[in-house]
Amino acid sequence: MRYLMLVVFILFTGCYHNIPTTSKVETFLNYHELEGERILSKPDDYLGSNDMEFKTQLEKKYTQLFGDKKIDFSMYDNPTLQGLWKVNNTMAFQCLEKKYLYNLEEIFEILKKRNIEKENYIVNKTTYNYVEDIFGFYILFGDFSKANSLKNEYQSILKSEVVPIVYDNASIMGEDCKLYKISDDGRSISLISVNIKEGPKIIFVSNPGCDFSKQAMKLTSATPELRNIFKKYATIIISLSTSMSYLNDMAVWNKNNPELEHFIYPHQDKLQGCLNKFSFLGGPKLYFIKDNKIVYQIRGFDPRESKYISDVYNGIKQIGIEI
Incomplete structure (x- = not known):
């Protein structure tokens, strides 16, 4: 029994x-x-x-x-x-x-x-909130519809958060590589097709909330020869994040630096294609691509500016770009 x-x-x-x-x-x-x-x-x-x-x-x-x-x-x-x-x-x-x-x-x-x-909780002396957490994950996974619904339901908690208007272009859904383009006013994002398979390419993964990413981009932009090379060969992609409060700042940057325009990686199953071989967490990260293969990589930013520039030039040489 x-x-x-x-x-x-x-x-x-x-x-x-x-x-x-x-x-x-x-x-x-x-x-x-x-x-x-x-x-x-x-x-x-x-x-x-x-x-x-x-x-x-x-x-x-x-x-x-x-x-x-x-x-x-x-x-x-x-x-x-x-x-x-x-x-x-x-x-x-x-x-x-x-x-x-x-x-x-x-x-x-x-x-x-x-x-x-609506309560908060603490991890390692840092305070978090359940509503903010789930909202952040909707943004991270590209579920903007759920993020917007949650923001409407918990306006007092999420009042400072940004949910863009999203325009998905049905005509390019079959394309292999897609990114979101930020509108001039920073209020919307539109799906576009990009080509990273032909010719040498540089993928620069930037994190708007990371000082190292800002320093790397600032130094790249301030070096005339690098700026010209990036203008021709680089695609700059904003890393995955639980917030899109950076949109307005990025719209201003793109307006002032159209040759170094930042795009957003669409972390959604239906949109992932050739870009899913890269890591979009954190930043900065630089991938140097030749014949559709990653041949050189830089992770992070060396505060010794000369070392960072030297590493970037090394990557450029690895993919056959003449300097």
Whole structure:
């Protein structure tokens, strides 16, 4: 009889080992912090290798702790649920996979039913907000419709956030490489087709919120020879972000520097094509492409300006551009 009761218990509740607990949440968050410090501090064998290793290790740890089955988040009390939010928040950002965003959406709806979705929470002495988090992920994953709906629902919390009007051009949906062009007034973005497969190319990934990205672009722009080379061969792409508050500033930059125009990477499954081989998290990153292959890369900005310029010139030579 006891054996039968145990079988029934397992059938109705699943394996107890895979039920998330507060201790598992803490284990995962500690692992994320320590493993991230270990992996991301190593020299990269190639651009993005550390990021890929970190993502792989996080996914393994997540599966080890929480299993690979769908979790019924409604069964957990508020502290555990809030911990699971932190876990899936981390996974969504580090792995850029929608399954973790879907988990966040489920948790958010439960928080909403419990009337605590507007609350703040703290991680490492930094204050975060559930509404701001889910909004940021909608922006990050290019779901502008949901971002706009959320902003309308929580205007007091999201009043400073920007959701652009989006124009998707149906006639270029079949094109392999697409980016969003920022309008002159910074209020809208329009999908355009770009060509990075023919001839030598430079892909410059810039983060508007990063001082190093700003310094790299400023130095590139202020060096006449580099500016001319970038004008002819470079495509400048804004890295993935949880906010688009930079749009107006970028519109001003593009107006004043049309030869160094910044575009937005569309992080949406239906729009990803040839650009998905590049990393668009953080910045600055520079990819030098020849015969449609990455032959040289620069990650970050060396504060020694002469070193940065030397590295850029080296990349230019690697793809056969005459100086």
